[in-house]
Amino acid sequence: MYATAVNLLGRPFASLPPERRRLLALLVLAAAFALLPLVMDNDANTDAMANAMSYATLALGLNIVVGFAGLLDLGYAAFFAIGAYYYGIFTSFQVMPLWSDAWAPFAFLGLVQKINQGGPDLVHFTLSFWLALPTAALVTAFFGVLFGAPTLRLRGDYLAIVTLGFGEIVPIVARNVDSVTNGAAGLNGVQAPRILGYSFGVDALPYYYVGMLLVAFLIFVSIRLRDSRIGRAWMAIREDETAASAMGVNLVHFKLLAFAIGAAFAGMTGVYYIAKLQTATPEMFSFSVSSMLLVMVVLGGMGSVWGVVVGACLLQLMQSWFLPESTNVVRAFGEMVGSPWLMSVDLVHWTQMLFGLILVLMMLFRRDGLIPATRAIPALSFEAQHAEVRRGGFVNLDRIPHWESTPGNALEIRGVTVKFGGLTALNNVDLTVPAGGVVAVIGPNGSGKSTLFNAITGLVQAHSGSIKFHGAELLGLAPHEVLERGVARTFQNIRLFPNLTVLENVLIGQHSRLRTGPFAAVFHPPWTKAEEEGARKWALDIIGLFGNRLTPRANQTVSGLSYANRRRVEISRALASKPKILLLDEPTAGMNPNETLELAEQIKSLHEMGLTILLIEHKLDVVTKLADTVVVLDHGDKIAEGRPDEVRRNEEVLTAYLGRAARAALAETGNVA
Amino acid sequence: MTTADLFLQQAINGLSLGAMYSLLALGFTLVYGIMELINFSHFNVFMVGSFVAMVTLQMFGLSGQDTILTGLPLVGVMLVAFLASMTLCGAIGVAIERFLLRPLRAVKGPAAMITTIGVSYVLFNAVLLSIGADSKNFPNPLPPLTFAIGGAVLRLREILIWIISLVLMGGLTYFVQFTRLGKAMRATAQDPEAARMMGVEVDRVVMTAFFVGSALAGASGMIFGLYYNLSKVDIGFAAGLRAFTAAVLGGIGNVPGAMVGGVLIGLIEALSGQVVGTAWTDVIIFGILVLVLVFKPVGLMGRVAPNKS
Numbered sequence: 001m002y003a004t005a006v007n008l009l010g011r012p013f014a015s016l017p018p019e020r021r022r023l024l025a026l027l028v029l030a031a032a033f034a035l036l037p038l039v040m041d042n043d044a045n046t047d048a049m050a051n052a053m054s055y056a057t058l059a060l061g062l063n064i065v066v067g068f069a070g071l072l073d074l075g076y077a078a079f080f081a082i083g084a085y086y087y088g089i090f091t092s093f094q095v096m097p098l099w100s101d102a103w104a105p106f107a108f109l110g111l112v113q114k115i116n117q118g119g120p121d122l123v124h125f126t127l128s129f130w131l132a133l134p135t136a137a138l139v140t141a142f143f144g145v146l147f148g149a150p151t152l153r154l155r156g157d158y159l160a161i162v163t164l165g166f167g168e169i170v171p172i173v174a175r176n177v178d179s180v181t182n183g184a185a186g187l188n189g190v191q192a193p194r195i196l197g198y199s200f201g202v203d204a205l206p207y208y209y210v211g212m213l214l215v216a217f218l219i220f221v222s223i224r225l226r227d228s229r230i231g232r233a234w235m236a237i238r239e240d241e242t243a244a245s246a247m248g249v250n251l252v253h254f255k256l257l258a259f260a261i262g263a264a265f266a267g268m269t270g271v272y273y274i275a276k277l278q279t280a281t282p283e284m285f286s287f288s289v290s291s292m293l294l295v296m297v298v299l300g301g302m303g304s305v306w307g308v309v310v311g312a313c314l315l316q317l318m319q320s321w322f323l324p325e326s327t328n329v330v331r332a333f334g335e336m337v338g339s340p341w342l343m344s345v346d347l348v349h350w351t352q353m354l355f356g357l358i359l360v361l362m363m364l365f366r367r368d369g370l371i372p373a374t375r376a377i378p379a380l381s382f383e384a385q386h387a388e389v390r391r392g393g394f395v396n397l398d399r400i401p402h403w404e405s406t407p408g409n410a411l412e413i414r415g416v417t418v419k420f421g422g423l424t425a426l427n428n429v430d431l432t433v434p435a436g437g438v439v440a441v442i443g444p445n446g447s448g449k450s451t452l453f454n455a456i457t458g459l460v461q462a463h464s465g466s467i468k469f470h471g472a473e474l475l476g477l478a479p480h481e482v483l484e485r486g487v488a489r490t491f492q493n494i495r496l497f498p499n500l501t502v503l504e505n506v507l508i509g510q511h512s513r514l515r516t517g518p519f520a521a522v523f524h525p526p527w528t529k530a531e532e533e534g535a536r537k538w539a540l541d542i543i544g545l546f547g548n549r550l551t552p553r554a555n556q557t558v559s560g561l562s563y564a565n566r567r568r569v570e571i572s573r574a575l576a577s578k579p580k581i582l583l584l585d586e587p588t589a590g591m592n593p594n595e596t597l598e599l600a601e602q603i604k605s606l607h608e609m610g611l612t613i614l615l616i617e618h619k620l621d622v623v624t625k626l627a628d629t630v631v632v633l634d635h636g637d638k639i640a641e642g643r644p645d646e647v648r649r650n651e652e653v654l655t656a657y658l659g660r661a662a663r664a665a666l667a668e669t670g671n672v673a
Numbered sequence: 674m675t676t677a678d679l680f681l682q683q684a685i686n687g688l689s690l691g692a693m694y695s696l697l698a699l700g701f702t703l704v705y706g707i708m709e710l711i712n713f714s715h716f717n718v719f720m721v722g723s724f725v726a727m728v729t730l731q732m733f734g735l736s737g738q739d740t741i742l743t744g745l746p747l748v749g750v751m752l753v754a755f756l757a758s759m760t761l762c763g764a765i766g767v768a769i770e771r772f773l774l775r776p777l778r779a780v781k782g783p784a785a786m787i788t789t790i791g792v793s794y795v796l797f798n799a800v801l802l803s804i805g806a807d808s809k810n811f812p813n814p815l816p817p818l819t820f821a822i823g824g825a826v827l828r829l830r831e832i833l834i835w836i837i838s839l840v841l842m843g844g845l846t847y848f849v850q851f852t853r854l855g856k857a858m859r860a861t862a863q864d865p866e867a868a869r870m871m872g873v874e875v876d877r878v879v880m881t882a883f884f885v886g887s888a889l890a891g892a893s894g895m896i897f898g899l900y901y902n903l904s905k906v907d908i909g910f911a912a913g914l915r916a917f918t919a920a921v922l923g924g925i926g927n928v929p930g931a932m933v934g935g936v937l938i939g940l941i942e943a944l945s946g947q948v949v950g951t952a953w954t955d956v957i958i959f960g961i962l963v964l965v966l967v968f969k970p971v972g973l974m975g976r977v978a979p980n981k982s
Contacts, residue, residue: 072783074790150967157711157786158966161917165959168914176952287910291790298787353798359791360773363784 030216037208047204052316053211054273059296059308060218061265066294067303067373068231069258070238072160074290075147075167079263081285082143083136083270085174085181088280090127091191094182097123129193132271140267141260148259152252167290171282186281193275200275207276214272215309218265221522222305225261228521228532229507229514232500234258235303236508239497245479246457246489248512248577257518288352295355298362301369310371318354323347374499377556397545399538401486401580402610403436406470410435410581410612411456411487416465418448418455418636425451427636428465433581435470438613440623440644443633444656449616450492452633453583456614457489458482470580484512486580490570490587492616498559502550502569505558506539509576542572545602564595581612588619600625620648632656678824683943685822689831689900691939692838696893697916698923698931698938699845700766700886706862706926707882708778713789714769716913717796718762718887722894723904724800726758727811735812742814750814755837758891765796766887770880778879793909801906808905811898834896841892842932845885849928854881862926911955915942918962924972933974 013021037046058080065073089095099114099121106112111131113124127135151162174181181187192200193210200206225231233254236244245251274280292315300311327347334342362369403410411433418426426448433439441449454460456467458479467474474482488509496505514535520528543550546568553561558569567587574582587603588596600622607613607626617623623630623644630647632640634656640647647653655663697719704712733750734740742750769792777785818829849855854877860868861878869875897912898904919938923930938958945957965972 066783070782072786150963154966154970157709157783158921158970160783160786161711161914162963162966165914165962169956169959172952172955291794294787294790349802350798352794353802356791356794356796356798360788360795363788363791364773364776367780367784 030212033212034209037205043204046208048316048320050204050208050211050276051273051320052313053208053215054269054276055293055296055316056215056309056312057211057218057269057272058266058293059300059312060215060222060305061262061269062293062297063303063305063308064222064225064234064265065258065262066297067301067308068226068238069234069255071255071258072157073163073259073262074160074287074294075163075165075170076262076266076293077285077287077289078147078163078167078170079140079144079266080270080273080289081170081174081280081282082263083140083267084274084280084285085187085270086136086139086267087127087129087132087271088187088190088274089180090125090132091129092187092189093124094187095125095180099123126191129191129271129275130195132275133268136267136271137264140270141264144259144261144263145256147263148256152255152259164287164290167285167287171285174282174285181280181282184282186279187274188279190274190278190280192278202278204276207272211272214268218268219305219309224522224524225518226305228528229511229516229535230254230257230518230521232504232508233511235500235504236497236511238303239499240495242459242479243491243495243497244508246459246483246491246495247508247573248480248483249508250478250480261518292355295358297369299358299369301371301373303373304369304371305373307369307371307373311369314370315355319348319351323351374557377560380552380556397541397575397609400575400578400609400611403580403612404610406580407435408470409433409468410437410470411614412466412468413452413456414466414468416452416455416462416467418451418460418462424636426455426462426633429633429636429638431631431638431641433612433614435580435612436607436610437629438607438615438627439629439631440615440617440627441631441633442617442620442623442647446635447633447656448636449633450585451636453489453585453614453616456482456583457487480512483577483579486578487583488574488577488579488581489583490567490574490585492585492589494563494566494570496558496566496569496573499557501555501557502543502561502572503536503539503554505569506542506572506576507535509573510535510539511577513576513578539572539576542575543569545572545575564591564599567591567599575606579611581614582606584613584615584617586616586618588617588622596622620644624648675824679947680944681823681825683947684940685825685827685831687940687943688936689834689896689939690942691936692834693893693896693900693935694912694916694919694938695932695935696838696841696889696896697912698919698935699842699928700890701917701920702923702925702928702931703858703882703886705920706928707858707865707879708785710774710785710789711917712886713786713913714766714792714796715789715886715890715916716909717793717800718765718769718909719890719894719897719912719916720904720906720909721765721796721800722758722762722891723811723898723908724804724809724894725761725891726754726895726898727809727904729754729757730812730814735814736810740812740814741816743816747814747816751833755892755895758895759888760891762891762894763884763888766883766890767880769887770883775876775879797906797909804906806906808903811902811904813899813902815899830899834899837892837896841889845889846928848885854878858882914955914962915958918958918965921962922965922972924974927972927974930972930974934972 013024016024037049040046062073062076065071065076103112103123107114111125111127113126114121115124116122147166151159154162175184194200233244233249236247236249237251237254241251296311296315297308299314300309301307327345330345330347331343334345368374409432411431413429413431416426416429417424429452441452443449451460455462456474458474458477458481462475465475469485469487472485474485474487497508514531516528516531540554543554549565550568550572553565558566561569571584571587584603588599591599596619603613603626615627627644630642630644631638632647632653639652639656640650658666700715701712704710730750773788773792774785777788815829815833820827849858857868857873858878858881860871860873861875865875897908915938916935919934920931922937923932923934941961942954942958946954949957
């Protein structure tokens with residue numbers, strides 16, 4: 001019997017292509033949810049399910065902020081409240097200004113009515129539910145930006161407490177501004193939605209279907225955003241803010257965008273929830289709502305779209321079905337054993353206790369949630385694991401601008417000084433990198449080499465001096481602006497986005513060269529599709545530069561890669577930004593001699609392809625092989641500059657590297673380089 | 674009362690509140706200074722502390738405001754109540770650290786902070802389920818001694834709160850500045866890696882920070898009971914947010930900063946309640962938090978920023 005069913009249903013299903021299979025599964029899921037209330041035919045259950053829909057939409061919104069962008073928002077219910085009061089105030093009889101003819105156009109649009117309750121004519125707001133949904137999204141998105149703006153410069157943990165405060169303040173304001181919100185008593189007489197003259201009234205069924213559509217729409221929006229340039233930028237911020245910024249992500253812009261879109265989800269839910277309830281009180285939006293949503297997101301899996309929906313449904317199921325049902329069971333058991341305590345127990349009161357336990361247990365034992373956002377890494381075949389080493393550099397990569405198109409001096413650094421407290425990390429350093437040049441910066445540890453890179457790329461602010469790139473000042477620019485001008489870098493201690501794949505890392509490198517905004521990401525106009533496909537293809541081309549060291553691993557998360565491969569990914573990511581100059585901070589550090597040789601040849605071919613290169617390197621054979629000019633830093637001062645062979649003979653350089661005594665000893669034996 | 678007297682009275686009240694917030698803020702600051710973690714469980718460790726003190730006082734047969742003790746019995750009972758609440762809260766803090774946070778120490782991201790939120794919830798609901806949501810009478814055996822300062826009244830309660838706070842803060846300052854463990858603590862706050870390499874047992878330091886911070890929260894919880902003559906399951910949230918603001922105001926991670934910040938927040942609360950109305954106190958306190966974080970994130974007393982890249 002079972003086998004027959006599998007044969008009848010399973011076989012044809014398995015033979016479908018994966019996209020079709022997914023579509024079919026979605027249709028079955030949607031049909032099941034659509035039929036569920038009809039089958040159950042119980043208004044209380046339908047009502048609980050309609051509430052589950054609003055929790056799911058809220059969890060999806062919070063997931064954008066917490067899961068995608070990694071911004072821990074503990075006051076998310078504030079946006080829920082704003083959306084709710086927005087709809088409540090503009091459909092109820094709470095706020096009624098005096099009528100004047102200025103309101104006439106609004107009356108014509110159906111937004112207000114002239115009413116008379118004995119006394120002067122008053123304005124009654126009659127905002128339609130269907131108009132309120134999108135406008136509430138806009139209004140709350142605005143508040144998202146407003147609350148987000150002062151807090152975004154803060155570290156993640158401060159953000160948590162500030163949002164917690166905002167979440168507290170909004171209900172306080174609602175409680176105390178009686179004239180607008182009717183204070184603690186709450187708004188009454190909020191209009192139910194109408195469609196073609198039919199009012200939804202208090203029956204739960206139509207709300208359930210609207211809620212279902214809302215959930216479906218927001219799942220769609222979440223997935224489209226996640227898989228786009230926008231989602232990648234958010235995840236880059238979540239993984240490593242500094243690296244994201246150095247790879248062209250405008251931190252302020254994208255954090256605010258996450259706040260705004262997350263808030264918009266909450267605003268729409270607020271409209272839906274209040275229309276269904278037809279009242280709004282400040283207590284509905286307290287911290288316990290924000291924390292319940294956090295529990296849903298944590299339970300389902302931070303960053304996992306389907307996970308948070310499942311989390312929301314599970315918790316709603318727990319609250320409205322499992323706990324009441326098990327209360328009955330426990331009480332029956334109590335009667336059986338004659339325990340008055342068990343007979344009077346009400347497990348519904350244990351809801352919040354369970355929330356706390358879920359948070360703690362999930363963090364201890366399953367941090368990625370029930371349905372983790374990161375996919376399983378496909379295992380590599382034996383052939384794929386064995387890299388064919390491609391020697392002698394590589395073939396051309398188009399779309400990298402050639403230095404000949406912008407001749408002259410690429411980088412002109414004049415008198416740059418950087419201080420950290422009392423320590424002068426760079427002292428009045430001058431440096432010129434001609435277009436098409438390869439300049440190596442060497443120097444003992446702590447001599448200021450990486451600080452120089454950080455000053456160029458805007459990660460630290462120079463106290464004085466100027467850094468011109470093709471004549472334009474870089475000093476004072478944010479890291480992402482420096483990258484946009486064609487300066488890309490790698491980091492000495494490798495700063496990749498560890499939980500993203502090789503391909504995603506390289507795609508983030510292209511961030512500043514792509515144009516897809518939030519609307520294009522969601523609605524996929526043809527140009528966005530083409531842009532995304534092009535970006536993926538080009539990212540694979542770049543990854544392919546390193547032979548089959550990276551290509552078979554394109555879909556693996558970088559945290560599992562070898563050290564040398566991570567370096568290669570970082571160089572690929574920098575290349576993806578189509579730089580004019582590449583700043584490499586100790587690219588061969590930690591590589592064995594073979595890998596070093598391989599990479600040195602590859603850097604050489606990058607130069608031949610038309611890139612200008614500024615390089616920090618300790619291995620002198622690499623420096624000699626690649627660089628036409630070597631600059632030596634020591635204690636923040638530039639102590640020498642010249643061709644590699646000149647610098648190797650320079651007295652001061654030898655002293656800096658070897659110390660005075662060793663230098664003198666060398667001189668005595670006549671053994672100077 | 675004249676306006677000046679009213680303000681003097683509010684200043685006296687504010688100093689008591691401030692002492693309470695200072696003690697609570699120290700727990701935030703110690704833990705944050707060492708682990709860069711906002712410990713949300715601290716909110717409700719404080720609440721638990723006030724109930725432990727209440728139950729201890731009740732065990733001495735004290736219930737409402739009617740039984741008055743004097744002399745040695747008073748000192749003894751007070752001391753026992755403070756010690757009980759501090760010890761139990763310290764133990765809760767240590768348990769949270771040892772069993773729930775230590776396994777997460779190497780985990781990046783918000784996992785540890787989310788855990789403390791979860792713990793806070795568990796503590797809150799454990800108390801809620803066992804004794805309910807209504808406010809409970811906090812026994813006050815202090816004789817109704819008052820001193821007049823102009824038109825304002827200084828009660829024995831205030832003097833007791835100030836003395837206890839000064840003793841605890843003095844002890845903490847001595848501990849942090851002069852003892853071996855205190856020095857290890859400061860070293861860990863500056864650079865855990867280097868401290869570990871210099872032989873500091875970081876696990877012990879973190880545990881000490883949790884013990885001391887939570888014990889002070891216990892004392893603070895008892896002061897809450899003495900000040901308001903009540904205790905309630907939801908007192909942790911507002912007090913915790915104010916104490917955290919105090920820690921940030923003074924410069925989070927900075928021990929004297931938390932003390933000064935606490936007193937300032939106490940005064941601001943008392944005086945703004947007088948001027949603007951208590952409904953808006955949270956908004957004002959929170960406004961201060963945002964302003965400090967945005968414009969002077971190192972706080973009034975500054976902070977030796979940990980050298981982490």
